[in-house]
Amino acid sequence: MNAFYQFQFYFFSLLAIASALLFVTRKNPVPAALWLVNVMFALAGLYVMLDAPFVGTIQVLVYAGAIMVTFVFVVMLLNLGKTEISDIRSLGSRLGSGFVGLGLLANLLLALRQRIDVPEFSPPTDNVVEPVAALLFTDYLVAFELTSLVLLVAVIGAVLLAKKRVTA
Amino acid sequence: MITEALIVSAILFAIGVVGVLTRRNAIILFMCAELMLNAVNLSFVAFSRLHGVTGHVFVIMVMTVAAAEAALGLAIVIAIYRHFGTVDLSNLRTLRG
Numbered sequence: 001m002n003a004f005y006q007f008q009f010y011f012f013s014l015l016a017i018a019s020a021l022l023f024v025t026r027k028n029p030v031p032a033a034l035w036l037v038n039v040m041f042a043l044a045g046l047y048v049m050l051d052a053p054f055v056g057t058i059q060v061l062v063y064a065g066a067i068m069v070t071f072v073f074v075v076m077l078l079n080l081g082k083t084e085i086s087d088i089r090s091l092g093s094r095l096g097s098g099f100v101g102l103g104l105l106a107n108l109l110l111a112l113r114q115r116i117d118v119p120e121f122s123p124p125t126d127n128v129v130e131p132v133a134a135l136l137f138t139d140y141l142v143a144f145e146l147t148s149l150v151l152l153v154a155v156i157g158a159v160l161l162a163k164k165r166v167t168a
Numbered sequence: 169m170i171t172e173a174l175i176v177s178a179i180l181f182a183i184g185v186v187g188v189l190t191r192r193n194a195i196i197l198f199m200c201a202e203l204m205l206n207a208v209n210l211s212f213v214a215f216s217r218l219h220g221v222t223g224h225v226f227v228i229m230v231m232t233v234a235a236a237e238a239a240l241g242l243a244i245v246i247a248i249y250r251h252f253g254t255v256d257l258s259n260l261r262t263l264r265g
Contacts, residue, residue, distance in 0.1 A: 009169055013176045020180050020203060024187035029195050036199050039180070043206055050173060052213045055224050059209075062231050067202065067238050074242045075195060078249050087193040087256055097189030101182045108178035116170045116218065131221045132228070140225050147232040154236035161243035 009049050016042035027088060029075045033068060040064040054128045173214035180207035194248065194255040198241045205234045 023035035047056035187200035216223025
């Protein structure tokens with residue numbers, strides 16, 4: 001494992017964790033959304049380093065691009081950008097949830113006590129989409145077609161729910 | 169590097185859980201859910217270094233479902249805002265006994 005690779009890996013990891021911490025502590029939704037975009041860019045970097053450049057690209061396009069723009073758009077639409085009152089719960093509840101979070105983290109880390117042997121990092125080749133596409137359009141074709149149905153239902157539901165007059 | 173990636177994934181997931189538990193703003197709650205989905209995606213990508221590209225296919229599925237969830241969830245947030253005039257979840261007391 002060369003030192004440059006290792007440095008980049010820790011850099012992106014620390015960037016993701018620091019941005020996530022900043023994201024949950026901002027009280028204004030707009031900076032929170034921007035820190036979350038930062039988390040997603042850092043994760044895209046990690047995906048590239050883990051031999052998944054195609055997934056990294058989609059991460060930037062779909063997550064950081066499309067999904068987060070939808071969030072920021074709703075914040076703008078509802079005019080939530082200038083909140084004076086913090087929405088963070090009281091100290092007792094914060095301590096309780098911090099305890100829950102640490103317990104969960106301890107549990108997850110206990111699950112990976114032993115190190116997993118890693119195949120060496122291979123530099124990316126030209127052929128990054130084809131292996132994914134080959135699986136997606138053969139073994140997982142039914143699931144792939146079903147996701148189109150999920151998206152259709154979601155679009156219809158979103159239009160119905162967000163319509164001006166809900167007559168339900 | 170798989171172990172390190174899994175540790176990062178666990179930390180991000182825990183941060184997302186703490187966010188869901190501590191915040192009351194519905195939009196930020198949804199963003200925390202997205203953070204947790206991202207943490208799971210990182211695990212999938214890390215494990216696919218061991219078990220082939222099937223993990224990447226799963227990540228693509230998760231992203232699609234996350235997009236659908238965000239669209240529906242934000243439509244619900246807009247409906248809630250129209251009805252209650254706020255997105256603070258502590259003001260939603262209709263089902264409280």
